[in-house]
Amino acid sequence: MPQIQLTLNGSPATVDYEPHHRLLDTLRYGLALTGTKEGCGEGECGACTVLIDGRPANSCLVPTYQARGCDVRTVESIPAETLRPLLESGATQCGACTPGVVVTSAWVRSNPELIETHTLRQLMAGNLCRCTGYDGIIDGVQQGLDMDAESRGAKP
Amino acid sequence: MADRTMPSRSPLPNRPMNDGIAMSDDANRLDGVAKVTGSAKYGRDVMPKNGVFVSFIRCPWGHAQARSIDEEAASAVAGVLEVEITGREGRYHGEPIGHIAAESLAALRRARSALNIEWDPEDADTEIGSPEASHDDDPDGADHVLEAVYTTPVQTHSSLETHGTSIDHMGDRAIIYASTQGTFSAREGMDRVLGMPQSRFKVVCEFVGGGFGSKLNGAGKEGLTAGRIAAKYGRPAWLFCDRAEEHLDTGNRPSSRTHVRIGYRDDGTIVGGSVRTWGGVGVAGGGGGVVMPSNRYDLGRIRKQHADVRFNGGGPRAFRAPGHPQGAFAEELMIDEVATATGRDPLELRMKLDREDERRSMYELGARLIGWKRRQPTGTQASVLRRGFGIGSTSWNRFPARADAEVVIHPDASVEVRTGSQDIGTGQRTAMAIVVARQLGVPLDVVHVSIGDSSLPAGPASGGSVTATNTSLAMLEAADNLKETFLERIAAQLGVVAGALKIREGDIMQDDRRMMTWQEACAALGSAVSGRGSRSRRSDRQYSGSGHSMGVQFVDLEVDSETGVIHLNRIVAIQSCGRVICRKTAESQIIGGVIQGLSFALFEDKLLDRNTGAMVNPNLEFYRIAGPADMPKIEPVLWEGNQTGIRPLGEPPTIPTAGAIACAVFNAVGSPVRDLPLRPDRVLDAIEGGRS
């Protein structure tokens, strides 16, 4: 089986793949990283969101071979201590969309300048949730941004 | 289980109106940590080593006969274990006619393709159509008659985790990881297919990725088929639907048609008439009921008839308040049509028609919060953007169900709440922990919940908003029984009478003196102590309180009269549910109910091709569910009122939303859109129709 090398959740990794594998399949079935969920297989729901070179992508639409040499981060790599706001704001119900929400929100928080051009609802628009009605999600991302701003000493 | 590095309690959401109402204002969802870190394992995530993958062979047309099937070619595909055809006729798109078992998902797909099935399509019916209503005489005492037809489409549950089961078969025993709303009902028939007594296997569903009623189907065809394969090969088996299969064959909210012929007086009084409803149940035998009239309003003497209509589609399953949102859509819009025709304010008319005094108080509050005063009379706006306001109401009764519970105090000072039934995302886990912590008098932090496992005390399937209401009674009884035993043992240790001791924030108190800390007391036990409880007539009498859940919703929106696009500004959702247990999960349930209602109102529609009967949008691209950018500001208001006890909350908030939105659109554009979803082209047609 051919292989690619990439940085996965911060560590170098060599991964077997077939040409027709999606990054989602490689993560879930090949590497047992089941935090990344499959909701639709067409890039609509965002449950499979991962970060590729720091940008969010639907791993169901990414050929595994395109991840060669990339820095890929899944929900498993998001530091737990940063997730407190999503926990507190009630961003989850059933939780099936949550890993994707978490990854997108982590990206928003590491790029706080995005809110100069985008609303949080626009930034989070690629993560569908059937349960919560999104308020808890949006509040959680906002609280995370506020927390980060405070810890940087900036005015929130 | 909650990770103690994360807080179990934290600051309040910014909704001061709801402060202090719930038993716990600040508790976080107990399984939130597992969910946000991705460590929560759902059934779909369990892929035991050496497992067999299974999938159904499905009919791609509304109605067709399989003329030829190349089973041999499919069986010859590398990695295929078996191909079994169980029938040749498909009566709807997605109906299984057999299954394939293989060593991998890829082999399954190759085999499915190798079957090369030649189908002979037959005529397919795809909708309710336009059945004639029998002509009724005009109602007595009416000045006018409104005759109108309201329709709603098939809505699919669209849970993010699809239906399916993963079975870890270990020879003489098995664990069934099911995505189910019924831990206990998911065992039904499994003993037969596994060839194992129920004592040798258990169902585990610690995490379930949504259900909304669609996972109330026992073991389901997914579970039973996986079970047969697991038993046959003596190996683990995994069968989960993909998104298309989820839309096609895991139930839905049936379509509806409501034909009203109703009489009213010049003052808006409705004097009665006839309501004929039809429910589109696909190939199923029933389940298409439409709750119209709701009995919330005094509509005079109504003659109601209902018929289910079969067509070539997958059958319905219970969907969050079955029959209610479709009925409420027709009822609320009908009331607004009467109000407009008689020149009355729809709020004023509802105050007159509503049978429930408590809801009248809710209307007053809602009108204030939404700014009802700004509403302009229906049909008076000519601007491009037109503002609309609408109202809907809801109610839900408490249904009894069997529930047992056990609470254990361990010597290490942890408290274990044991309930076998499931948390499908509602917050059941968290709610039960709060109920027990409060009843025992211990901090929430020491409470852990074991849930979603058929070897734990039995509880209801999560349908009809029965899980929390019934299990909490069992929990309260269990906690009281446990407290009694526990304090007796502690009292014996301390040499005091048991009746003299109390638990306060975990401390063991005699009068106002702390006798022992929680840790000391538990350590002194030496062994675990447990208490059991059940929902029974006795616990019902002792703990259940009075009242039923009800609510009202107010909508504020704008319609672009050039494009027909609806922009929602705000929705105020006032909801009673008795004594609120957990404020955060309760607010979330209300908002979640509203969004499913608004998604039903604006977007969702399972479309069957008129010629082939095939679903044309079996995906999330063209079957649209509301996303973050579609959401208005939703304001959930927890209404305490005069209610006591623990009341249902899952169902009621999704009932009134679509009707309230339809009323607001009517208010904005001047003519009613009587068909859901409220698509832009329909809105434009209504505007044009209103002009002519």
Place this chain on the structure above:
Amino acid sequence: MNADAGTIAMPDTIDEALDAMAANPDLIPVAGATDLFVHWPEHLEAHERSYLDLSHLHELRGITFTEETITLGAGTSYWDVIRDPRFRDELPILVNAARTVGAVQIQTRGTWAGNIANASPAADGVPALMACDATVHLASAARGETTVPLADFYLGYKQMRREPDELITRITLPRRAYDFQYFEKVGARNAQTIAKVGVSMTHAAESGWRIAAASVAPVTLRCRNLEAQLDDEGRPASPDDFESALQADGVAPIDDIRSTAAYRSKVIACIIWHALA
């Protein structure tokens, strides 16, 4: 299954890519894969084909602004444009179009060139580029570089002026002082929506009106008759006055899963008319 089936060519340079395409004209170029990979596991026949992965071709990256021309390398994603302040200042029409393509997760992977090559009549990026007089630059090992104006690129539904051995290498836009830019897409949901009707419009003193429409014909349509009408007569009294020009331009929407023909015809004229107000 032939020996090459399902193979992926992963070139490091454009020359290698073009050589590969010359050697095997059946190679399918893959950029962001956001269209190709939709429901991918089910498309078994597609798994048997051979692909050319463009995602790591650094030569295709990059956006340059010269005095005369703006150049988007074929690897430019929607997100690259959204985050580039030069576009926000000078060509907000492209930013606005990019922001309606799916959600961020799609915008970061999907490319403008991929949108052109995918040739969907419901594309979001293509009409905006067309309203900016974009030129498509194609290269092949055999014939070197050729250029085709985007407005002339499509021949019919999913038919285009790209030979099997050609690769889109870049997109260029003339740099103009636009005094009007407008992008509108009416969809049923506020994000993640493929156009029900899309309109892109620009105006500059030197070029006059440019209007392109999506989802109203088998191809993304440049509305030259309507442009001429506006250049000559300005905004008419009513959207109905656009009808004959739009018809002459080939606006002939169909009923489909996204919308109805009647709705699209009505709405496109209204959108343009209101945009001019």
